[in-house]
Amino acid sequence: xxxxxxxxxxxxxxxxxxxTKFKEExxxxxxxxxxxxxxxxxxxxxxxxxxxxxxLLQFIDQSPGFTGALIPEAEAFLVPYIQPTDPVVVRxxxxxxxxxxxxxxxxxxxxxxxLLSMFPEGEMVVTTMEEFRTPEDLAGMKxxxxxxxxxxxxxxxxxxxxxxxxxxxxxxxxKTGMVDGQENPAIWIEAYDLDNLTNVMTYTGHGQYTxxxxxxxxxxxxxxxxxxxxxxNASQAALDYILDVAVELDATGLAKxxxxxxxxxxxxxxxxERMPFKERAKAVEAAFVERAGERGAAILEQxxxxxxxAQQ
Amino acid sequence: MSEEKPKKSGLSGIVDGIDRGTAALERVIMAxxxxxxxxxxxxxxxxxxVFNHSLIFAEELNSIFILLVTFAGLGYAARHGRHIRMxxxxxxxxxxxxxxxxxxxxxxxxxxxxxxxxYSVQYILNMYAKGRVxxxxxxxxxxxxxxxxxxLFVAGVQYTLxxxxxxxxxxxxxxxxxxxxxxxxxxLEL
Amino acid sequence: MATLMxxxxxxxxxxxxxxxxxxxxxxxxxxxxxFGTIDKTEFMIQxxxxxxxxxxxxxxxxFILAADIMTRGQSAGxxxxxxxxxxxxxxxxxxxxxxxxxxxxxxVSGSTQATVVAVGTPLRPRMLKGGYKDSFIMALIVNSSDxxxxxxxxxxxxxxxxxxxxxxxxxxxxxxxxxxLILLMFSVYSMIYAKxxxxxxxxxxxxxxxxxxxxxxxxxxxxxxxxxxxxxxGIFSPTEAAAISVAYALVLETFIFRTMKINxxxxxxxxxxxxxxxxxxxxGAGAAFAWVLSFAQIPQQILGAVGIDQxxxxxxxxxxAIAFFIGCMFVDPIVVILILVPIFAxxxxxxxxxxxxxxxxxxxxxxxxxxTPPFGxxxxxAVAVFKRPYLDVIRGTPPFVAMLLxxxxxxxxxxxxxxxxxxxxxxx
Ligand code: NA
Ligand code: NA
Numbered sequence: 001x002x003x004x005x006x007x008x009x010x011x012x013x014x015x016x017x018x019x020t021k022f023k024e025e026x027x028x029x030x031x032x033x034x035x036x037x038x039x040x041x042x043x044x045x046x047x048x049x050x051x052x053x054x055x056l057l058q059f060i061d062q063s064p065g066f067t068g069a070l071i072p073e074a075e076a077f078l079v080p081y082i083q084p085t086d087p088v089v090v091r092x093x094x095x096x097x098x099x100x101x102x103x104x105x106x107x108x109x110x111x112x113x114x115l116l117s118m119f120p121e122g123e124m125v126v127t128t129m130e131e132f133r134t135p136e137d138l139a140g141m142k143x144x145x146x147x148x149x150x151x152x153x154x155x156x157x158x159x160x161x162x163x164x165x166x167x168x169x170x171x172x173x174x175k176t177g178m179v180d181g182q183e184n185p186a187i188w189i190e191a192y193d194l195d196n197l198t199n200v201m202t203y204t205g206h207g208q209y210t211x212x213x214x215x216x217x218x219x220x221x222x223x224x225x226x227x228x229x230x231x232x233n234a235s236q237a238a239l240d241y242i243l244d245v246a247v248e249l250d251a252t253g254l255a256k257x258x259x260x261x262x263x264x265x266x267x268x269x270x271x272x273e274r275m276p277f278k279e280r281a282k283a284v285e286a287a288f289v290e291r292a293g294e295r296g297a298a299i300l301e302q303x304x305x306x307x308x309x310a311q312q
Numbered sequence: 313m314s315e316e317k318p319k320k321s322g323l324s325g326i327v328d329g330i331d332r333g334t335a336a337l338e339r340v341i342m343a344x345x346x347x348x349x350x351x352x353x354x355x356x357x358x359x360x361x362v363f364n365h366s367l368i369f370a371e372e373l374n375s376i377f378i379l380l381v382t383f384a385g386l387g388y389a390a391r392h393g394r395h396i397r398m399x400x401x402x403x404x405x406x407x408x409x410x411x412x413x414x415x416x417x418x419x420x421x422x423x424x425x426x427x428x429x430x431y432s433v434q435y436i437l438n439m440y441a442k443g444r445v446x447x448x449x450x451x452x453x454x455x456x457x458x459x460x461x462x463x464l465f466v467a468g469v470q471y472t473l474x475x476x477x478x479x480x481x482x483x484x485x486x487x488x489x490x491x492x493x494x495x496x497x498x499x500l501e502l
Numbered sequence: 503m504a505t506l507m508x509x510x511x512x513x514x515x516x517x518x519x520x521x522x523x524x525x526x527x528x529x530x531x532x533x534x535x536x537f538g539t540i541d542k543t544e545f546m547i548q549x550x551x552x553x554x555x556x557x558x559x560x561x562x563x564x565f566i567l568a569a570d571i572m573t574r575g576q577s578a579g580x581x582x583x584x585x586x587x588x589x590x591x592x593x594x595x596x597x598x599x600x601x602x603x604x605x606x607x608x609x610v611s612g613s614t615q616a617t618v619v620a621v622g623t624p625l626r627p628r629m630l631k632g633g634y635k636d637s638f639i640m641a642l643i644v645n646s647s648d649x650x651x652x653x654x655x656x657x658x659x660x661x662x663x664x665x666x667x668x669x670x671x672x673x674x675x676x677x678x679x680x681x682x683l684i685l686l687m688f689s690v691y692s693m694i695y696a697k698x699x700x701x702x703x704x705x706x707x708x709x710x711x712x713x714x715x716x717x718x719x720x721x722x723x724x725x726x727x728x729x730x731x732x733x734x735x736g737i738f739s740p741t742e743a744a745a746i747s748v749a750y751a752l753v754l755e756t757f758i759f760r761t762m763k764i765n766x767x768x769x770x771x772x773x774x775x776x777x778x779x780x781x782x783x784x785x786g787a788g789a790a791f792a793w794v795l796s797f798a799q800i801p802q803q804i805l806g807a808v809g810i811d812q813x814x815x816x817x818x819x820x821x822x823a824i825a826f827f828i829g830c831m832f833v834d835p836i837v838v839i840l841i842l843v844p845i846f847a848x849x850x851x852x853x854x855x856x857x858x859x860x861x862x863x864x865x866x867x868x869x870x871x872x873x874t875p876p877f878g879x880x881x882x883x884a885v886a887v888f889k890r891p892y893l894d895v896i897r898g899t900p901p902f903v904a905m906l907l908x909x910x911x912x913x914x915x916x917x918x919x920x921x922x923x924x925x926x927x928x929x930x
Contacts, residue, residue, distance in 0.1 A: 040667075040844065041796035043552045043789075046444065050548060053442070056537065056797075069444045069453070111442070140364075149448050152368055163366045164448075166558060169739055172669035175928050177736030342775030343768050346567055349560050353745035357738050371557040378782065381563070382554050385779020395520035396780055396834060400876035400892070402518035413517060420514075421523050428526065428547065435544040457551065 006037040006048045007061035008211070014121040014187070014249060015061045015211055018242045022059075022213075025234035030227070034059075046070070053112045055216045060113075063211040065148055072292040073107055076299050078150045079288050080158075080206035080281040081274075084307055085123045087247045090208070093310035094119055094243065099302040104212075107295075113214040114221075116235040119242050120208035122185025122250040127198040129180045131265060133273050135159030135280060144170055144179040153287045154206075157280040174198065185209045186253035195257045195264050203268040204277060213238075334466055335391060341384035341459070345377045352377070369448040376456040383463030390425075390467035393474075393487030393495060407484075410492070414484050418475040425468035432461040503535045504800045511791075512832075521834060525787035532794030546790040553789025553840065554782050557741065558670075561660045563778040564744030565612030568751040569620070570770045572610065575755035575762055577722040578620035581606050584719035591706035594689075594696030596632045600625045600639075601646040601688040605681060608650030610725040612657045612744070614872050615883045617647040623887055633701045640888060641898030644873045644880045646688055648906065651869035652681035655729055655747070658865040660740060661785075661836055665843045668857040670740040671733050675927045676862045676920040680913055687905045721754055734927065781836060788840035801845035810849050818853050819863060819914045822846055826864050827910075830871020834879065839868060862920040863913055870906045874899070 005023070009015040016038065023034035042048045042057075045066035052060035064074030076082065076099075084090050094100065100118050108115040132138050138160040145151035147164040155162035163179050173179040174197040181198060189195055213235060223231065257264060269277070289297045356370040389395050402413050439454040446453055473488045484492040507528040514524035526546070533542050572578055582603045589598050603621045611617060622643040629639045651658050654674035663670035695701075707715070728750055729743045738746060755762040795801060805811075810818060825846075829838035843864070850860050872880045875896045884895045913919050 035799070037796070040847070043549055043793060044555075047548055047552045050438075050442075051545060054438075054542070054545070056542065056545065069447050070442065147368065147371060147447065149368060161364050163360070164368050164371065165739075166371075166556070168664060168667040169558065169670070172671040173736070173739065175669065176671055176734055178739060179736075339772055342779065343772040346563055346771040346775045346778065347767065350564060350567065350745045350748045353560060353564070353742055354749055357742050357746065374557045374560045375555045378557075378560060378563070378778075379551065379554055381775050382779045382782040382786065385776050386783050389776055389780050389783075394776065394780060395522065396784065396879070397518050397520045398515055398832065398877040399518045401516050403892070417517060417519050417523075420527075421520060424523060424526055424530070427530075427543065431543040432547045435547045438544065460547070460551065 002033045002035055003058040004035050004037065004056070005059040005061075006042050006052065006057045008039050008045060008048075008063060008066070010038050011036065013191075014119075014242060014246055017245055018119065018213065018238045019061060021238040021241045022234050025237045026230060029233070030230050032227075032230075052214065052216055055219055057216065058219050059116075059213065059215050061211055061213045063209070064118075065146060065151070067212070068148060068150070068291075070111060071107055073296045073299050074104070074212070075148070075150050075288060075292060076296065076303060077210045078148065078154070078207070079284055079300065080154055081278050082300065082303050082307065083120070083208045083210065084310060085203075085205050085208065089307075089310045090120055090247075091243045093306060095239070096310065097303070097306040099299050099306050103299050103302060108212075108214055109217060112217045114217045116213045116215055116231070117239040118210055118212045119239055120210050120246055122187050122209055122246060122253070123203065123205070124183050124207045124209055125186055125189060126183045126202045126204055127181055127189055127194055128200050128202065129198055131200045131267060132202060133267070133269060135276055141181055142179045144173060144182040150284065150288060150291070154281070154284050157283045158277055159280070171197070185250065186257065187249045188253075190253040190256045195261050200265040200267060201257070203266075205269065205274055206277065206281070334387065334462075338384040338388040338391075338466070341380050342388065345381035345384070349374055349377045349381075369446075372446045372449050379456060380459055383459045386463040387466030387470065390470040391487060391489070393485075393490035411478065411484050414486075414492075415475060415478045418471045418478060422468050422471035422475055425464050425471060429461045429464035429468055432457070432464055436461065503532065503798055504795075504803065506535070507532050507791075507794070507800075515832060521837070522783050522787040525784070525791045525837065529787070529790040529794045532791075532798060536794065536798055545793075549790040549793040550786030553786045556664050558660065558664045558739075559782075559785070561612075561655075561741045561744035562657050562781070563774055564741070564748050565655055565657055565660075566616070566777055567771060567774040568744070568747040569611035569613045569616035570774050571748070571751040571755055571762065571767075572722070573616050573620045574766075574770065575751075576759040577610065577725075577751070577754060578607055579624060580715075580719045581610065581722050582621060582624060584715040587707040587712045587715035590704040592693070593703055594692040594694075594701065595704050596625070596629050596701075597634060597638075597642055597692035597696060598689045600629065600642055601649070601685055601692065604643070604646035605649045605653055605685045608647075608653035608681065609730075610722060611650060612655040612660070614647040614650050614869065614880050617650040618643060618880050618883045619887050621647070622884065626888060632704065633699075634696075635699070635898075636890070637894065637898035638695060639898075640884055640890065640895045641902050642688065642692070644878075644884050644895065645899065645902035645906065646685075647880050648869035648873055649681045649684050651865060651872070652677040652684070652862075654678065654726075655740070655744065656865060658835060658839070658868045659861065661839050662843065662861045662864055663740075665840060666847065666857055666861060668861050672858045672924050672928060673861050673865075674730065674733065674740070676858050676924045677865065678923055679919045679921075680862060680866055680909055683912070683919060684906065684909055687909065688902070691901065691905065721758060724754075725750065781834070784834055784837050785840060788837040792841045792844055795841070796844065801848075805845065805849060811852075813853075815853050815855055816914060818846075818849055818855060819860070822850075822860060823863055823867055823910050823914065826867035827870065827907075830868055831874050832877050834877070835868030835871045838871070839864065856917070856921065858924060859913075859917045859920055863910065866906070866910055866913065870903065870910075874903055 005019055007015040007019050019036045026032055026034050045062055049062055051057045064077040068075040084093050105115045135158055138158055141160045143155045143160045143162050144165045145162050152162045165173055352370055352373050356367045360366045402410055436454050436457050444453045474485050477485045477488055486492055486495050510531055511524040511528040514527055529546050534540055585602045586599045589595050604617050607617050607621050626639050654677055656677055659673040660670055663673050729747055732738050733740055733743050756764055825842055872878050881895055885892050
């Protein structure tokens with residue numbers, strides 16, 4: 001059969017690399033074919049999700065940040081200082097997390113989706129016009145975020161003045177000074193030239209840009225056991241591949257920025273400097289729990305345990 | 313169009329009342345929708361400058377206003393024969409051909425719009441079941457879509473009525489209250 | 503499947519169906535073929551709503567509302583008087599004034615139709631009295647209104663920016679160059695026309711008159727300062743600029759010029775609401791149509807068939823210009839932008855073309871399209887406000903279309919016409 005697979009990025013971006021690897025695995029080990037739809041071809045994220053739920057698409061890659069309208073618990077991935085940033089810990093966390101493999105699996109099931117894997121696309125890095133090392137330094141800085149209450153909450157807690165702005169207006173916003181900064185993984189900052197629009201890039205260690213790959217549950221349940229195994233094997237192979245590549249991509253993005261923009265200031269907050277931000281992140285946790293309820297709180301606790309386990 | 317319609321009684325009176333009520337509601341939604349967009353957007357600018365705080369729900373509100381204005385206007389424009397069309401070719405045809413063409417056009421348009429109205433109800437029911445909410449406003453998305461099937465249905469009914477009118481009368485009608493001959497005279501508003 | 507979708511669309515279009523219907527019917531056929539059932543039609547609804555929903559599109563009704571308020575008030579008249587005071591005495595001065603007034607009103611308004619009304623209504627009688635032929639006058643007004651689409655603010659640029667995810671502030675600045683080039687060409691043509699047809703010239707205004715005209719125009723001249731300045735200095739986004747311009751127009755016409763009562767706002771908003779609805783239902787239907795095309799991967803097939811990969815940048819730009827020009831002859835430019843921009847997006851990215859240059863070229867075709875037969879919203883507007891038959895309105899059009907097409911070609915070979923100002927403004 002021909003299976004349709006939609007995602008939120010281009011073919012050469014992390015989601016595209018995962019999808020391509022997945023497609024190769026499926027096509028090498030079966031007669032099925034996979035057709036990949038890159039970003040923008042099937043509508044906004046929420047629309048593509050509905051198409052996946054209705055079975056128009058068999059597979060979909062979507063970031064929890066965009067799934068919040070449907071699955072508030074998924075916004076746990078937006079809460080600062082919950083996810084690891086060290087590459088070794090990251091691998092262990094995403095492969096073994098109980099929160100991901102059991103709790104989220106069940107929650108996505110309720111929405112008619114079979115969660116295949118979650119993976120990180122890179123550490124969130126903040127680019128700004130001026131350097132900052134403390135929440136006080138961020139005072140008055142207008143930071144663009146995606147239109148998500150939790151992200152606004154995060155930057156308010158960090159001491160900045162967040163502005164929700166569609167991605168399409170970001171470049172114009174930075175060029176005209178309507179915003180003073182933004183957050184994204186290094187690979188995106190490099191790809192969209194955001195380093196040339198700002199002066200400083202700061203590793204705050206507050207999170208990973210995480211994404212989730214799912215299959216339509218009805219479609220998945222209707223597969224033969226052999227095909228189910230095929231899909232599972234392909235998604236594990238693609239996960240292993242992307243966990244290697246994501247680390248490289250992060251490094252590549254950073255290396256390219258350093259090469260093309262040698263004067264660019266790159267700061268990495270020390271553990272001590274991160275403390276006040278971690279302290280303030282508690283307000284975001286509270287906001288998350290308020291939105292996602294008890295089950296959200298349970299997931300957050302489990303993620304913290306998973307993080308500790310992965311660090312062992 | 314100019315003469316007073318005689319007061320109808322019974323069922324057709326009720327239908328007539330519903331129709332007039334809908335038209336009035338469409339006008340209110342369109343005008344206030346546009347004004348509210350302006351107020352909402354300006355309020356966001358002010359809030360950002362004065363309170364250093366952007367109203368996160370401003371974007372979502374604007375999306376809702378534009379949906380309401382569009383689907384209220386869909387019915388309203390059908391009622392008054394104001395939908396954009398390319399009539400350069402049909403205008404050049406003889407009267408009889410234009411008449412047949414107009415019957416086909418209004419009939420097919422009515423059918424398509426009514427099909428869409430039906431599926432928009434299906435879509436809303438599905439959306440209701442899934443419970444998708446506006447992240448900032450916090451209320452269910454389906455509520456903001458409720459006028460969509462109404463707008464499509466009203467427009468479909470208007471084209472149906474025009475279709476019937478074109479079958480009954482000898483003249484050509486673009487909508488129930490607009491004869492083709494009058495349309496050529498009428499000034500387009502901007 | 504693509505052939506069937508497109509042929510149904512074109513046939514229904516030519517039959518004179520309301521323009522949403524050919525798009526809806528085409529998408530409908532696509533959905534049934536693609537999924538083998540009518541049930542998935544609900545996703546057409548999803549896509550229609552998705553097309554209408556982006557909040558950046560709010561700029562469109564806002565600029566229309568501001569233009570509506572000004573068209574009924576004094577702003578346009580004051581701008582026209584100022585232009586006239588300076589150029590009416592040269593050869594072809596009235597015609598040059600008309601073209602310039604269109605450009606200047608374009609800096610105030612984002613809509614070409616509003617420009618036809620605001621500039622055409624007062625100036626056509628004056629030009630008739632001044633000895634110009636009506637066919638020339640109407641073609642001049644209809645085509646000069648195109649300039650309003652290129653000079654910021656521009657509804658076309660906003661829609662392109664939203665669909666292509668390109669920077670709207672940069673698009674705005676990039677439109678100024680081509681807009682002024684068109685104005686220059688139309689002015690030269692007007693002078694030649696006046697010379698050949700021996701149109702009498704008007705008496706020159708005194709410097710006193712000129713000073714007074716400038717003083718009167720200062721308030722309306724605040725629009726471009728507010729809109730462009732506000733966007734350029736990051737005070738507000740293009741969408742917000744549009745809402746601010748509504749407030750400014752309202753303050754000007756109600757409190758300063760006192761041409762409007764605040765109660766009139768409701769009626770004006772109603773009329774804006776209807777124009778918006780009529781356009782946005784097309785935006786929605788276009789989005790549904792474009793979705794079916796993407797789902798069936800038709801763009802890739804079409805572009806593969808024309809061999810776009812071997813064309814190089816100039817070839818791609820010509821293909822884009824031709825596709826949009828033809829599309830905009832028959833269909834509303836907004837629909838054409840919605841359907842064709844996603845089709846060309848992968849090619850634009852692959853060839854490394856500047857999306858701002860591509861956007862300017864596309865918006866130029868959209869502007870030309872609104873004044874070219876058979877379908878042109880500016881022509882319809884002119885038919886309505888001048889109360890002249892369709893054929894009379896378009897009779898004088900050919901030389902203007904030729905000039906506009908030559909600007910397109912110049913833009914392809916000399917992208918700096920558009921990018922020069924952008925590069926200065928954004929330190930590229
Ligand atoms: Na303009
Ligand atoms: Na045209």
